[in-house]
Amino acid sequence: MIWPIARYLAYLPANLVFVLLSYALSPLLAALSLATGPKLPGVLQWFSTLDANLDGGISQRVKGYRGGLSGWRLWWQRTCWICRNPAHGWQSELLGMPAAGSIILRQVISDTPKNQWYVMETAKGVRFFCWKRDQPLFGGIYLKLWFGWVNRAYDGRNHHYAFQIGPKRA
Template structure:
């Protein structure tokens, strides 16, 4: 828990930088392709490129866009997944040999809590909750480190509180 709190300020800086730089990064991607060059990819997701919304079937993401519309879609993708590369590579916990020591899952409301342990014995946690607000709108809350290593190498640091429609 202490490690999580120590990393929080750095995470907030990386997320805000991702938001601020997203139009420039998306513009660069129109020249370099859907994967940002080098460590700039750390401002987005490591497991998919800037067109990941298409391959993942995210509502509203389309494969037939060009120009300004493609730029806007990629800007939105960076803002939807801000700083995931930083959260994985710099603030993440190694996936190799990590075990789930304990888990609790409930359905009403949908909530998950995991205690995990790296191969070297370092403990970390994952908390996910869909907090009902009204109608089909929930507040998606993810804290800790994500229980699944999306890039196959690290459990990325998570601090996400965002509205979600179900």
């Protein structure tokens, strides 16, 4: 299990650069989307999600995202969507693990607190992991922790690299 952890740590600096770049460019990318549509052109889509366009919060019924917006409100909503899902395209395409033929070798799930551990393997025998935990804080607020590669291939092609730390409501 040492090699997957070493690979994960080796990818961490590149991931942090991509995420910070996504945050910094989010206002410009959202402005560009007002002219080009809700899907960023070409590799710019890598700054957002590959499984949804910049209006994904609407179709996924994420609280606070609504349709029918235009102008500054649409720009702000798309800026927020990029910041909510920073660099997912990079994390999938460049740092991800191929989903085709991958299998779960080990899965451990507990509910108190919600904790998930997966050891997976690609079709070529490369092992990788996923650890998710919702750490209770106070008042129905949790600290969401995701490390490794997401156990589900959201785009259908790759398990994207995950490094998420943030608040979550129950």
